[in-house]
Amino acid sequence: MRAAVFRGRKEVAVTDVEEPTAGPGQVKVAVAYNGICGTDLHEYYAGPIFVPTAPHPLTGGQLPVTLGHEFAGTVTEVGDGVEQIAEGDRVTIEPVYRCDQCPPCRAGHYNVCQQIGFHGLMADGGMAQYTVVEARMVHKLPDAVSLELGALVEPMAVAYHAARRGNVDAGDTAVVFGAGPIGIGIWFALRGLGVEDVTVVEPSQVRRDALVPLGATDVIDPETTDPAEHIAERTGGRGADAVYDAAGVQPAVEAGLRCLGSHRQMIAVAIYEAPFPVSLLDLVLRESGVSGSLCYTSEDYRAVIELMARGRYDTTGWVSHIQLDDVIEGFERLHAGKAMKLLVEPS
Amino acid sequence: MRAAVFRGRKEVAVTDVEEPTAGPGQVKVAVAYNGICGTDLHEYYAGPIFVPTAPHPLTGGQLPVTLGHEFAGTVTEVGDGVEQIAEGDRVTIEPVYRCDQCPPCRAGHYNVCQQIGFHGLMADGGMAQYTVVEARMVHKLPDAVSLELGALVEPMAVAYHAARRGNVDAGDTAVVFGAGPIGIGIWFALRGLGVEDVTVVEPSQVRRDALVPLGATDVIDPETTDPAEHIAERTGGRGADAVYDAAGVQPAVEAGLRCLGSHRQMIAVAIYEAPFPVSLLDLVLRESGVSGSLCYTSEDYRAVIELMARGRYDTTGWVSHIQLDDVIEGFERLHAGKAMKLLVEPS
Numbered sequence: 001m002r003a004a005v006f007r008g009r010k011e012v013a014v015t016d017v018e019e020p021t022a023g024p025g026q027v028k029v030a031v032a033y034n035g036i037c038g039t040d041l042h043e044y045y046a047g048p049i050f051v052p053t054a055p056h057p058l059t060g061g062q063l064p065v066t067l068g069h070e071f072a073g074t075v076t077e078v079g080d081g082v083e084q085i086a087e088g089d090r091v092t093i094e095p096v097y098r099c100d101q102c103p104p105c106r107a108g109h110y111n112v113c114q115q116i117g118f119h120g121l122m123a124d125g126g127m128a129q130y131t132v133v134e135a136r137m138v139h140k141l142p143d144a145v146s147l148e149l150g151a152l153v154e155p156m157a158v159a160y161h162a163a164r165r166g167n168v169d170a171g172d173t174a175v176v177f178g179a180g181p182i183g184i185g186i187w188f189a190l191r192g193l194g195v196e197d198v199t200v201v202e203p204s205q206v207r208r209d210a211l212v213p214l215g216a217t218d219v220i221d222p223e224t225t226d227p228a229e230h231i232a233e234r235t236g237g238r239g240a241d242a243v244y245d246a247a248g249v250q251p252a253v254e255a256g257l258r259c260l261g262s263h264r265q266m267i268a269v270a271i272y273e274a275p276f277p278v279s280l281l282d283l284v285l286r287e288s289g290v291s292g293s294l295c296y297t298s299e300d301y302r303a304v305i306e307l308m309a310r311g312r313y314d315t316t317g318w319v320s321h322i323q324l325d326d327v328i329e330g331f332e333r334l335h336a337g338k339a340m341k342l343l344v345e346p347s
Numbered sequence: 348m349r350a351a352v353f354r355g356r357k358e359v360a361v362t363d364v365e366e367p368t369a370g371p372g373q374v375k376v377a378v379a380y381n382g383i384c385g386t387d388l389h390e391y392y393a394g395p396i397f398v399p400t401a402p403h404p405l406t407g408g409q410l411p412v413t414l415g416h417e418f419a420g421t422v423t424e425v426g427d428g429v430e431q432i433a434e435g436d437r438v439t440i441e442p443v444y445r446c447d448q449c450p451p452c453r454a455g456h457y458n459v460c461q462q463i464g465f466h467g468l469m470a471d472g473g474m475a476q477y478t479v480v481e482a483r484m485v486h487k488l489p490d491a492v493s494l495e496l497g498a499l500v501e502p503m504a505v506a507y508h509a510a511r512r513g514n515v516d517a518g519d520t521a522v523v524f525g526a527g528p529i530g531i532g533i534w535f536a537l538r539g540l541g542v543e544d545v546t547v548v549e550p551s552q553v554r555r556d557a558l559v560p561l562g563a564t565d566v567i568d569p570e571t572t573d574p575a576e577h578i579a580e581r582t583g584g585r586g587a588d589a590v591y592d593a594a595g596v597q598p599a600v601e602a603g604l605r606c607l608g609s610h611r612q613m614i615a616v617a618i619y620e621a622p623f624p625v626s627l628l629d630l631v632l633r634e635s636g637v638s639g640s641l642c643y644t645s646e647d648y649r650a651v652i653e654l655m656a657r658g659r660y661d662t663t664g665w666v667s668h669i670q671l672d673d674v675i676e677g678f679e680r681l682h683a684g685k686a687m688k689l690l691v692e693p694s
Contacts, residue, residue, distance in 0.1 A: 104610070272627045272628040278622055281620075287638065289636050292632065
């Protein structure tokens with residue numbers, strides 16, 4: 001079968017590899033769509049970062065590895081001992097390997113498992129015609145959710161998890177910095193949670209324009225509108241009830257902290273490449289906070305799939321498709337900001 | 348009467364000023380002890396910072412102003428309309444002026460009032476033989492609490508408030524960075540809250556030594572012991588349940604974030620002079636957080652006074668006394684690290 005194999009920095013080969021089979025407790029999936037994630041770009045341009053160069057303690061996987069951890073498809077084979085999943089099921093995959101033993105796992109937060117592994121980084125993933133996953137990673141898709149949306153459940157679950165961590169209630173005011181796929185996902189998640197008053201802050205005209213057809217009503221350019229003044233005006237000086245940083249850069253964090261109301265949180269949901277200056281005094285003077293958000297749990301997957309089934313997600317204008325053979329061109333388009341989200345079609 | 352009047356940077360005069368009288372709703376206090384706070388040092392060496400140079404919206408006060416916001420004494424006069432306070436009462440003062448109208452005040456968080464003022468910064472304070480305060484600022488001291496301890500309620504309430512904001516429970520593991528008066532106060536507060544497993548991180552030998560007679564059992568020097576490794580060892584890799592930064596410097600925050608367990612908070616309780624690099628990635632990877640803590644509310648005052656009445660605070664080795672005339676010498680001793688806490692005796 002064909003697969004996009006990551007061999008090291010700037011080395012991804014679309015090549016023939018052996019087709020896997022489902023062992024006990026496993027499920028084989030014919031991949032319909034696999035999204036390219038920012039993490040994949042980091043691996044390609046600056047990696048290996050998450051891809052291990054020695055066997056991973058949970059998966060045994062290491063370089064070279066087939067990329068792809070955002071995917072959906074159809075079950076073609078079910079291993080021994082697997083119940084409640086059948087050939088022909090339309091599924092999306094929660095691609096997490098966890099140890100179930102470390103303190104976070106024992107506390108129910110397996111998304112911050114101390115040994116966490118991902119299908120598509122620490123094991124061969126979904127940028128291939130077929131991939132084999134653990135049965136417990138499988139979430140079935142209801143008829144109302146297309147395989148295209150199914151491939152977006154993973155990044156939308158990252159965003160939904162972050163949205164929830166902001167402790168928002170219906171009627172709250174929220175601000176999202178960055179309108180990449182995670183920022184857009186937070187916007188969808190907040191609306192799904194009943195938060196209608198959402199300001200999106202994004203310096204790129206292309207990204208700002210992409211939000212409008214989705215229904216966003218307050219999208220500002222931080223280069224021409226001061227976000228903190230804008231939010232102070234919208235909230236009568238109270239400040240935002242939640243701020244999300246999905247941009248991962250210093251100006252966004254700096255402005256975000258100034259948007260926050262007292263006793264409120266900024267949720268940091270980005271891979272920050274290096275420490276940068278942060279004004280802790282802003283946190284002290286309002287007793288506000290910054291908290292990190294990482295990945296998701298099954299609860300987030302179920303919530304996103306349910307919202308998708310209710311028609312609350314829309315791919316118009318920000319999701320495009322490419323063939324597996326064109327994956328490197330896809331990396332380049334994303335890296336250059338010429339696409340927002342690309343779904344790879346392996347077959 | 349004699350008072351220490353702040354007239355501008357490096358200008359504090361101990362001089363004769365008019366003795367105030369209690370107006371309606373006010374109380375006159377003969378000050379027994381007034382602590383010198385780090386804030387007073389900031390005003391003296393780098394101010395005016397908090398001391399206003401135009402009339403403050405709540406107090407009308409402005410430069411020059413009599414310093415002193417940490418004090419206790421005896422009531423000598425009671426204004427019209429004041430009930431439940433009588434001449435001769437031994438009292439400590441919660442020195443906050445608040446607007447009662449801004450969003451934080453309305454939410455019950457008057458410690459982050461958007462117009463907050465302090466007696467001794469925005470109005471003439473307790474580094475004087477007498478001072479006049481609003482009746483609602485007064486907390487009576489039980490017989491078991493000395494006036495010396497009474498003058499320490501204010502900084503100990505800052506620390507108690509911070510300790511509570513760490514959401515600690517009895518049996519938790521906590522880490523305090525910085526063993527100045529606030530760090531010591533957090534240590535007392537944590538023990539008052541039933542947290543016995545407290546590590547204090549402090550590079551100064553003098554400060555480390557001061558903690559031992561108080562009963563601290565785990566006091567480390569970050570220059571010879573890596574705090575994160577030390578805490579990982581103590582907690583079996585789980586990390587601390589709460590971390591407090593009462594040092595206000597970059598190395599403490601950096602180490603503190605690495606000490607935190609997943610889904611736990613670092614409480615920032617310092618006046619950070621400028622932004623410095625912070626690793627938000629540390630927060631993301633553990634879904635941990637940083638939250639600010641500022642001042643206190645009446646609840647914290649009452650809790651500290653009750654703990655003091657139960658003998659849970661001890662001034663041995665870290666509190667000394669000076670006369671009002673020697674206040675500038677006191678600033679210099681504190682600034683040079685030659686004293687930890689000085690109580691000024693105005694009479």
